[in-house]
Amino acid sequence: DGGITQSPKYLFRKEGQNVTLSCEQNLNHDAMYWYRQDPGQGLRLIYYSQIVNDFQKGDIAEGYSVSREKKESFPLTVTSAQKNPTAFYLCASSISGRYQFFGPGTRLTVL
């Protein structure tokens, strides 16, 4: 079955620690996205990538980094510079700007 997988489902981070969230898709989609979801604030775009080896900052990129070495993979690193990382993180993909297909999400909690 085609889809998007995100791992882990739950992640705990200590203060000052970098963590990486995985996102993999087998839909052959060109574009991939990372969103952050906080209660009552909807989805905010962190980074997006339209092709391999290219990505752009979204609205809240500070404290985050990404890479796009393969079409199928778009990992997100939450660095220690992100002061309030506790949130639900969603990865999505799309082809030619049609509707986005979302992964199941990763819930990150800072201890």
Add this chain to the structure above:
Amino acid sequence: AQSVAQPEDQVNVAEGNPLTVKCTYSVSGNPYLFWYVQYPNRGLQFLLKYITGDNLVKGSYGYEAEFNKSQTSFHLKKPSALVSDSALYFCAVRDGDGFNKFYFGSGTKLNVKP
């Protein structure tokens, strides 16, 4: 600038009654409009989209939405609500003339009571 507004944080409806979840948008080019649903601790699921054509769009699970260009609205509707429809609903817009970037509303929590 592109933006989406969902004016209601929460909508309450009785099971069997029609439901409407409101959305208004602002884009500089031709709008591509979408509705998604999210159940607790899950990703978003696509319901329907408007790209061009008929103003009334039919989607999954009996949902439909009406595109109104003059009012810049794209309200989600369903003739008869089910308790299982209770979830968080998001409207999104993409600028049809621009890059593959989507803008989401803040979400509307739908509560369907038996």
